[in-house]
Amino acid sequence: MLQRNFPKVLCIGLTLVVAVNILLAFYPKGTFQNLVLGGLRKKLSLPLLESDGARIKSVSPLEMNLQPLEESMTLAKKEQENVDNILKKRVEAKANKTKKLKPYVKFFPDSELFKQWGEDLSEAEQKKAEDLFQKYGYNVYLSDRLPLNRTILDTRDSRCLQKMYSSQLPSLGVILIFLDEALSIILRAITSIIDRTPSRVLKEIILVDDFSSNGELKEDLDEQIKLYNQKYPGLLRIIRHTERRGLAQARNTGWEAATADVVAILDSHIEVNIGWAEPILARIQEDNTVIVSPVFDNINFDTFALEKYELAVDGFNWKLWCRYDVLPQAWIDLHDVTAPIKSPSIMGILAANRLFLGEIGSLDGGMLVYGGENVELSLRVWLCGGKIEILPCSRVAHLERHHKPYALHLSPVMKRNALRVAEIWMDKYKYMVYAAWNIPLKNSGINYGDISSRKALREKLKCKTFNWYLKNVYPFLKPIHSLVGYGRMKNSLDETICLDQGPESGHSPIMFHCHEFSSQNIYYLLTGEFYVGPLIAERGIDDLCLADPGIGEQPTLEPCSNAAQNGLYIYWNFRQGRAVINRATKRCLEIAKDTSGTYVPVLQVCTTQVLCPGTACSPQVPAKPPVFKFSTFRKPT
Ligand code: UDP
Ligand code: MN
Secondary structure, eight states: OTTTTHHHHHHHHHHHHHHHHHHHHHSOHHHHHHHHHHHHHHHTTOOOOTTHHHHHHHHHHHHHHTSOTTSOHHHHHHHHHHHHHHHHHHHHHHHHHHHHOOOOOOSOTTOGGGSSSOTTOOHHHHHHHHHHHHHHSSOHHHHTTSOTTOOOOOOSOGGGGGOOOOSSOOOEEEEEEESSOOHHHHHHHHHHHHHHSOTTTEEEEEEEEOOOOOGGGTHHHHHHHHHHHHHSTTOEEEEEOSSOOHHHHHHHHHHHHOOSSEEEEEESSEEEOTTOHHHHHHHHHHOTTEEEEEEEEEEOTTTOOEEOOOOOEEEEOTTOOEEEEOOOHHHHHHTOTTSOEEOSBOOSOEEEEHHHHHHTTSSOTTOOSSSSHHHHHHHHHHHTTOEEEEEEEEEEEEEOOSSOTTOSOOHHHHHHHHHHHHHHHOGGGHHHHHHHHTOOSSOOOOOOOOOHHHHHHHHHTTOOOHHHHHHHTOTTBOOOTTEEEEEOEEETTEEEEEEEOOSTTOOOOEEEEOOSSGGGOEEEETTSOEEESSOOOBTTBOOEEEEBOSSSSOOEEEEHHHHTTTTOBOOEEOOTTSOOEETTTOOEEEEEEOTTSOEEEEEESTTOOOOOOTTOOOSSSOSSOOOEEESSOBOOO
C-alpha cells in the first residue's frame, strides 16, 4: 500500500517540507510549533497545558498574517509592522543565543538522565528535569513537551500490513492501571489508544488509579477525562483505589468494571502502535481460551526515542523474574512471521476474552505490589485449559523505567510472591524456587498469605501438574533432582567471610564479607558438583562449577559441562562440617592469607590449616581442622 503510493507520498512530503521552510523562515520556531500543537490539541478537544498561555499569545501574529489579501491597506501595513517586529525579535533572539553560547555545564554529571540528553538546558531547567526524573523514573520534563499524539515508528514486519481482518471483530475494553505516573504519560497512552484503535471496536477505556499520591492525577486528570468524554461519549472511566492494593488487584479492578468482549490490560506508560488491536481481537475471536501479549518495543526513559525489540517469547527463571527467551523452533519452521508464537509466560501486559479470564480466576489478588502475578497467571492458564501466545503483528511501545517510583527494592516482595506461586503451583519442584532465593523450605519466615482459595481453584479447574508444564511448555527449566543442600559457605578460620563467585567477568572464586546477594549462593549436588553463584538450572546454559585445575593453588569457576574438556576436576566429596575434598586430586578447599593479608580460597593438601589461638600455633596437631562448611545448610526436602 505504502509502496504503491510512494511517488504521491514523496510529492506531498516535498511540498510540505517547502511550505514548512517558508513558514520557518518568517516565524520563530516556537511560534510555528505552537500553531501545530495548538491545532492538534484542538483536534483532541484538550485544554492547553500549563505553559500554553504563552503559546496562544505567540500564535496571534502568525494568524494575522494569514488574513485574506483583500483586507484593507491599513491592515496590510499593520501586518508589515508585525512582520518587521518579528524579524527584529528574531535578530535579537539570535544575538542573545550567541551571547548565551557558553560551554554546556552538566549540573548532574552522574545522573542517567543527562547521559544522552539535555545539552541545551540551563541550570534551572536541568534541576527541574532531574527532580522530575528522580520522582518518576523517566524524563517527565521531555514528556510534558512532546505532542500527545506524536508519531512513532511502525515496527511491524511488512508482512503484517498485508493481513486482512474481519469487519466483525469483538469489542475491546482497554484497562490502564497506574500508580504515581506523570499526567502527560497517561494522556499519551490514552491518545495512542484512541488514535490507533478502530473506533468501531473500541468500547471503553478504564483507568485504575492504585492510590497515587501525585496531585496532578486528581482534578487535572478528571478534567481531561471529561474532555475526552465530550468528544467520545462514555468512552473513559476512572476507578480509584482508596488504599494501595498492588498491580494484580488493580488489574482485577479494571477487569471487574469492563463490559467489552475482550479486555487488554496495559501499563499506563505505553503507546500502542498502528494496528495493535486487530491481531489481538481476531486471534481471541478464533480461540477464546488464548491469552495473548503484544510484542513490546522500548521507549527510552531519557530521550523517549523508540527502540525496536526483536521478536521473543516471555519466560522466567527459578526466582520467577521475567525475561525474554528465544523463539521456538516449531514457530521458526512455519516460515510465517505473522503467526502467533506459543509462549511459556506473559510479562504482565495481556489481552484475553473477558469471560474466559474470569472463568480461570483473573489475577491472584493475594499477590502484593509487583511481580510473580504474571507467572502465576501463566501457569494457571497453561495448566487449566488455556494457552499463551505472543502476536508478532501487535506492537506496543512500553517505557522501561530507570527506577520505579513506588519501590526502590523489589526483591523482598518479589521473593514473597514467588513463594506464593511455588506453593500453589509447583508441587514437588517448589524447592527450586526456595533454592534460587536461597531460603529454607521450612520456616522461611516469609508470609506468602493465605493460598487456600487458589488451591481450591486449582482443584475446581482440574488443572494439570507442574511436571506437565515443564515437559510440554517450558522444558528450558531444568530442576536439579540431586540437590543435597544449599546455602552460603564459610571457613572456620574467619566466619565473617563467605565463598563468593567474585567479579562477574572472572573465573576465580574469592572470599568476601558475607552478604545476602546471590553471588554467595552455593549448591551441592549428590553427583559431587558445587554450583557457585546465582542458580541457573536451565537447559543449554550451565551453572558455574567449582573446579580444581590440578595445578596451582587457585580454584576456578567453570561452566560445568566445559570443565572436563578443559581438564578441570569438578567433583568433590563433602559432608556438612567436614572437609571439601576433590575426588580426583584429593586436595582440599581451604583458605589462606595472600601477600596483602587477605584471605583467599586455596587448594592444598588437606588440613594443613591450623587455628592459632593466642601465640600457640602448631601446624602438626590441629586441634580442630578448620574446614569449609555451609553456614546455612538447607536440605531441599
Ligand atoms: N502498579 C500498580 N500498583 C502497584 C505497582 C504497580 O498499579 O503497587 C502499576 C504501575 O503503575 C504500572 C503497572 O502496574 O502501570 C506495572 O508496573 P511496572 O510498570 O512498574 O512494571 P514493569 O513494566 O516495570 O515490569
Ligand atoms: Mn511497565
